Amino acid sequence: MRLSREEVQHIALLARLGVDEADLQKFSEQLSNILENFEILQKVDTTGVPPTSHPVALSNVIRDDEAAPSLLPGEVLANAPREEDGCFRVRAVLE
Amino acid sequence: MEYETVIGLEVHAQLLTKSKMFCSCSTDYADAPPNTHVCPVCLGMPGVLPTINRQAIEYAIMTALALNCTIAEHTRFDRKNYPYPDLMKGYQISQYDNPLSHDGWLAIEVEGGERRIGITRVHQEEDVAKLWHRTEPATGETYSLVDVNRAGVPLMEIVSEPDLRSPEEARQYLMKLRSILQYLGVSTGNMEEGSFRCDANISIRPMGNGGSTAKVEVKNMNSFKAVYRALEYEVERQRKVLEKGGKLVQETRGWVEEKGATVSQRSKEYAHDYRYFPEPDLPPLTISREMVEELRSRLPELPDDRRDRFMSQYGLSRYDANLLTASRAQADYFESCLELFPGGEGEKKAKTVANWLLGEYARLFNVTETEITECRVEPRHLVEMLGLIGEGTLSTTMAKAVFEEMFHSGRRAPEIVQEKGLAQVSAASELEAVVAQVLADNAQAVADYRQGREQALKFMVGQVMRATRGQANPQVVNEMLVKKLEEG
Ligand SMILES: [Zn+2]
Numbered sequence: 001m002r003l004s005r006e007e008v009q010h011i012a013l014l015a016r017l018g019v020d021e022a023d024l025q026k027f028s029e030q031l032s033n034i035l036e037n038f039e040i041l042q043k044v045d046t047t048g049v050p051p052t053s054h055p056v057a058l059s060n061v062i063r064d065d066e067a068a069p070s071l072l073p074g075e076v077l078a079n080a081p082r083e084e085d086g087c088f089r090v091r092a093v094l095e
Numbered sequence: 096m097e098y099e100t101v102i103g104l105e106v107h108a109q110l111l112t113k114s115k116m117f118c119s120c121s122t123d124y125a126d127a128p129p130n131t132h133v134c135p136v137c138l139g140m141p142g143v144l145p146t147i148n149r150q151a152i153e154y155a156i157m158t159a160l161a162l163n164c165t166i167a168e169h170t171r172f173d174r175k176n177y178p179y180p181d182l183m184k185g186y187q188i189s190q191y192d193n194p195l196s197h198d199g200w201l202a203i204e205v206e207g208g209e210r211r212i213g214i215t216r217v218h219q220e221e222d223v224a225k226l227w228h229r230t231e232p233a234t235g236e237t238y239s240l241v242d243v244n245r246a247g248v249p250l251m252e253i254v255s256e257p258d259l260r261s262p263e264e265a266r267q268y269l270m271k272l273r274s275i276l277q278y279l280g281v282s283t284g285n286m287e288e289g290s291f292r293c294d295a296n297i298s299i300r301p302m303g304n305g306g307s308t309a310k311v312e313v314k315n316m317n318s319f320k321a322v323y324r325a326l327e328y329e330v331e332r333q334r335k336v337l338e339k340g341g342k343l344v345q346e347t348r349g350w351v352e353e354k355g356a357t358v359s360q361r362s363k364e365y366a367h368d369y370r371y372f373p374e375p376d377l378p379p380l381t382i383s384r385e386m387v388e389e390l391r392s393r394l395p396e397l398p399d400d401r402r403d404r405f406m407s408q409y410g411l412s413r414y415d416a417n418l419l420t421a422s423r424a425q426a427d428y429f430e431s432c433l434e435l436f437p438g439g440e441g442e443k444k445a446k447t448v449a450n451w452l453l454g455e456y457a458r459l460f461n462v463t464e465t466e467i468t469e470c471r472v473e474p475r476h477l478v479e480m481l482g483l484i485g486e487g488t489l490s491t492t493m494a495k496a497v498f499e500e501m502f503h504s505g506r507r508a509p510e511i512v513q514e515k516g517l518a519q520v521s522a523a524s525e526l527e528a529v530v531a532q533v534l535a536d537n538a539q540a541v542a543d544y545r546q547g548r549e550q551a552l553k554f555m556v557g558q559v560m561r562a563t564r565g566q567a568n569p570q571v572v573n574e575m576l577v578k579k580l581e582e583g
Pocket of ligand 1: 134
């Protein structure tokens with residue numbers, strides 16, 4: 001299955017990633033390869049096999065309700081492209 | 096044409112845990128500066144590992160049990176994807192097809208008894224960040240500020256079946272649900288502060304028709320009153336559309352308080368494609384039956400049981416018992432008063448205390464917009480005041496004035512009675528002069544009484560009460576007057 005240019009552009013938009021023409025070429029190639037691998041997996045006969053949501057057979061990994069110190073304010077905003085009044089500043093979103 | 100209203104409610108309640116749902120940041124963010132209760136997990140940094148908070152799961156199971164739900168043996172978390180900046184990760188950790196619990200009910204009061212409203216499910220998820228929308232004054236550019244403190248706070252979602260048939264039933268359901276959460280101590284249930292939120296699905300259909308029309312989702316209702324008003328508005332709006340031969344569309348509408356109306360919200364791009372899939376970072380949960388039974392044994396007496404007990408133990412009416420037990424704090428207050436109240440008949444004491452709580456207390460809470468948890472009159476101080484009435488020091492009329500003073504100042508009854516000279520006068524010697532004066536001034540009434548008109552006596556008692564500014568003990572005055580009149 002091949003992903004179209006438009007599909008890759010749409011995915012990039014959803015992921016908020018800026019892509020140029022060269023990226024579009026490269027990613028549609030790579031993403032298509034991933035999908036093709038899933039097509040191979042889909043050929044396996046799974047009749048009678050229950051679905052698995054987790055590959056590791058763990059369950060009930062749980063913690064007690066104890067509060068611990070959080071990050072320092074400077075650390076929280078260290079990577080923020082823009083900040084204001086101690087908050088992350090982002091582009092307006094329409095409700 | 097007669098229409099039937101169909102309403103289902105979706106409630107989100109923040110849980111009263113110390114730490115967040117999947118990280119150890121404190122949930123005590125109410126007065127904190129922005130982004131001070133934040134760590135790599137709730138910031139959604141790559142490579143972090145969330146871990147489930149045991150207390151949150153226990154609270155959600157207790158709630159589900161109180162709502163008569165079946166607790167799943169196996170449950171897991173899922174990612175709900177949507178692009179909105181209040182989600183730091185680009186998805187919310189929620190539950191989709193294996194929720195913690197399902198198929199319960201909650202009873203609401205309707206005319207002539209109670210009705211069970213189905214609960215579809217109670218599941219666990221996480222709260223999102225807070226956004227502030229701003230405009231750059233110079234350029235007019237709009238932007239948003241993100242405070243992550245709230246993101247990751249445990250959020251419990253309670254979904255009802257579309258069993259509610261009127262805005263009033265919806266209000267009843269919400270009040271009962273909040274009351275149960277408060278009895279359990281799992282949430283503050285405060286709607287104005289946003290720890291208890293409600294969205295509604297509402298549609299109308301021709302009576303007896305059974306089929307369904309387009310469902311409208313109503314959001315932005317920030318108080319019980321707003322829910323009631325928004326739903327009333329929607330019933331009317333939808334009826335008018337149908338009566339004009341129009342067609343209702345499935346949409347989301349927001350309640351705008353200032354307009355007193357719901358307004359269509361432009362649907363978000365890709366809004367309904369959440370692409371749910373199992374959260375790979377959180378292994379599934381197995382809930383043992385032992386754990387369920389252990390939590391069931393920890394459930395407190397719930398509002399309905401307490402109401403029934405108040406009716407049988409104290410002989411209260413269903414109506415009064417419902418009002419008294421609606422808030423756990425009020426029911427506790429009521430029972431504390433009874434414990435402190437010395438001697439006497441149980442049912443009579445209960446009736447007296449209930450009358451005060453549902454009368455003067457309720458009136459003053461209403462006027463001052465406060466609640467019993469903020470009340471400055473302690474149970475022992477009410478009992479002390481009732482004692483003054485019992486021994487005849489304070490008349491019932493005067494008691495209301497004294498109580499109002501206690502309520503506002505937090506001072507105690509004997510002090511107020513003494514300071515203001517409000518004590519009831521029962522000593523005949525102190526009333527002699529006033530009684531004589533009233534008899535002298537009202538020759539007509541005296542004559543009427545002698546001709547057998549009982550009304551005249553009542554009038555003269557009233558005159559004495561007036562002359563003593565209500566302080567005379569009316570029973571004593573009555574006796575004195577009769578004696579004087581008989582003596583001729
Ligand atoms: Zn955190």
